[in-house]
Amino acid sequence: MPQKPINVLFVCLGNICRSPAAENIFRHQVKLAKLDDFIHIDSAGTHDYHPGKAPDSRMSNTLSKRDISVTGAARQFKKEDYSNFDLILTMDAENYAGVTSLASTTQHTEKVFMFTNFCEHPDHQVTEVPDPYYGEDDGFELVADMLEDGCRQLLDHTRKKLGQ
Numbered sequence: 001m002p003q004k005p006i007n008v009l010f011v012c013l014g015n016i017c018r019s020p021a022a023e024n025i026f027r028h029q030v031k032l033a034k035l036d037d038f039i040h041i042d043s044a045g046t047h048d049y050h051p052g053k054a055p056d057s058r059m060s061n062t063l064s065k066r067d068i069s070v071t072g073a074a075r076q077f078k079k080e081d082y083s084n085f086d087l088i089l090t091m092d093a094e095n096y097a098g099v100t101s102l103a104s105t106t107q108h109t110e111k112v113f114m115f116t117n118f119c120e121h122p123d124h125q126v127t128e129v130p131d132p133y134y135g136e137d138d139g140f141e142l143v144a145d146m147l148e149d150g151c152r153q154l155l156d157h158t159r160k161k162l163g164q
Contacts, residue, residue, distance in 0.1 A: 006158050007040045009085040010115065011095050015045030015074035018091040018129050018143060020055040021063060022115065025144070026151040028068045030158075039158055042085070044077040046098035051075060056133065062140040066148075082108040089115040089154070092128035118153040119146055 008026065012018035023043035030039045053074045054060070060070040079102045081088065088111050090096040096114055103109045116127055129146055132139035 005038050005040050006087065006161055007042075007085045008154070008158070009077075009081055009088045010041075010043040010091070011046060011077055011088060011099055012043075012091040012129075013045055013047055013095060013131065014049040014133075015043055015076070016050045016053055016056045017059050017133050017140075018131065018147070019043035019045065020070070020072045020074070021059050021144060022089070022091075022129075022147045022151065023072055024055070024063055024068055024070050025147045026154060029151050029155050033155060033159075035155075035159070035162070038162055043072060044075050044081065046077050046095045048076040049074075058137065058140050059132070059144075062137070062144045066144065077102070079104070082111065086111060087158075088112045089118075091115055092131070115150055116146075118150040118157065120153050121146075121149040 010019040010022040020043045023041050027041050030036050030041065051074055055070055055072055063070050077099055082103065088099060090099055090112065096112065099112050100109050115129055129143055130139065132143045
């Protein structure tokens with residue numbers, strides 16, 4: 001195992017639905033894999049709509065039904081995140097553009113990927129994780145399904161980086 005952990009950041013618009021859900025789902029999977037000493041996880045938003053607020057209650061309820069603990073508080077993505085994270089995963093093209101617009105080096109942009117690059121389930125062959133904020137409960141369920149699928153693939157990816 002490497003001495004330096006892999007640091008993963010999930011990014012969406014306001015950091016109360018998709019990115020904190022991905023953070024908590026991935027943290028749950030990493031803990032089950034007993035890799036929480038080697039993979040550190042956080043989330044952020046490209047906008048400062050909800051600083052300090054807890055994840056959306058509808059997403060929290062969706063994850064709680066899946067026995068996934070929900071923690072975290074919204075914060076805005078900042079340029080310093082490039083120094084603190086090895087992998088930055090955005091939920092859609094708008095957030096990808098927002099994050100990469102702050103990059104000042106090629107090394108920064110090489111850390112940024114669309115989360116859906118890790119989604120392999122046939123039902124989730126889309127290019128973006130849809131924002132469920134203005135929708136009904138089924139949108140939160142779909143997003144949680146997509147995030148669980150992508151996080152499983154991401155865990156495999158990070159395991160390889162860790163040499164497992």
